Amino acid sequence: MSSIAQFIPGKRPTATSSSAAPACIETDDAPAIAVENLCKKYRSHWAVDDASFVVPKGWTVGLLGGNGAGKTTTISMIMGLVVPSFGCAKVLGCDMAKERHEVLSRMNFESPYVALPGRLTVRQNLMVFGRLYGVQNLRARIEELIEDFELGDVLDRATGRLSAGQKTRVAVAKALINDPDVLLLDEPTASLDPDRAEWVRSRLRAYQQRRDATILLSSHNMTEVEQLCDFVVIMSRGRVVAMGRPRELAERFKCRDLDEVFIYLARVA
Template sequence: MDRIEEFRQDERVSMPLAEAGWESQGELFPVTQNLPVPVPGYLPVAAEPAAEPAILVENLGKQYGSQWAVDDVSFSVPRGATVGLLGGNGAGKTTTIAMIMGLVIPTIGRASVLGHDMARSRFKVLKRMNFESPYVAMPAKLSVRENLTVFGRLYGVPQLKSRITELVEEFDLGDVLDQATGQLSAGQKTRVSVAKALLNDPEVLLLDEPTASLDPDRAEWVRACLRKYQRRRNAAILLSSHNMHEVEELCDYVVIMSYGRIAEIGAPQELIRRYECDSLDEVFFVIAREQEEGEGEHWQDDAS
């Protein structure tokens, strides 16, 4: 399958998978909407106006039938920042990312990337962003070299051969360059996927489990490559990961979602202090438990 088909009201839209693979660079800067109390230290204090965020999510919502997969979510990602988008299964992360990429049309609200509403004008920014997920397979019969070449041409990368050579060296892919991608190990596929994501030198990068299937040394090496890239490009990164050690290491802020809404937002170390926990992992479980108890009370109220 090399295309994604999407239903928008009565219209079916078909698009190449390559278009769905754009990654975005941008910085995520939290806002306090949907929080019970203001979050100290996260709003700009300088008198001069802040630069426009790379990713801006405003009152975003998506309804399927009577169910809200995402319900009134707002946050932003500044340039040069990494923001973690966290949550358990069914929290709404995937739908939120799909709306940020312009693949799903919001029911309410807006997702903007580099100043463009992605539901209306995403094609204006696709070459400036990219997306990485080890769970989105590249054509298995093509070699690593062929895959990088095809995606590079789709992205319109100048001096493509030189760019591929740089990334092959950086991600240590020389030994597998002419192997069929489908024959690679899971860890090798992950490195190819990250290299593909950086081909077009994106300003906005969406990362989904960027170190999945990698051993600890390789994972740390990939994280170092991403930090180096971000510093050079001043890129904005939105990171979705279940690896809380990775989130603590990479993210300036985290947005924790539950039942389609924002449950918490803040810097990892600030959340650890606020919840009096030893790690972000522990914070995540405390919030998840609180949300489950609250949702249970909600259903009891509805039934009474």
């Protein structure tokens, strides 16, 4: 059973337990995302089983787990695209099953399951989504994104004709178009070569620091998680099986790095 995170004033994230049980995030920062006893049952299968964790404002938290661990379902519930069977997911204080429209303009996301309309040019896609999110000074914002993500060369090309790497850059640019307070990223660098992946990570880091944004990202790339995340939540078979700072998790499980922790938990959890 995973525990709900507690908040202790004045502390950065620390793992409070040295056992295999999940640790809590301890901080005085208010939660941007609060997942409380979240469950999702599909017929007889529990895709997510009593998951609880919080992501404090301004933090980057990694959601890890093998295939079928429940990450995508959890993220879907946080986005309000899936209604939980039990429990709730709150973003900026709003229950995403009931009040999602209160906060959607302050969130955004990027996922490999989703694509931008391929027939539209990059510029058209950014214009459409900018208007959907009610972005002020949209043209100026698009110019910023073009510069940040080096999209000048592809701006008037159909999005569907771009390379996988270019599409990812456009998708991340779209995810940042409304300067979101909360950003959900599902494997944001999965289709990129290491150089481009690092480049995108640097942009995400810069954005997070500039806006003090909250990022929840799922990834299978442990190096990426170690570089980007203040804290990680590891899921297996729908349950949260471990939480903590990347380095602390490695120490707790007597592993060299997060890769080994991941493999260990995937086998024993």
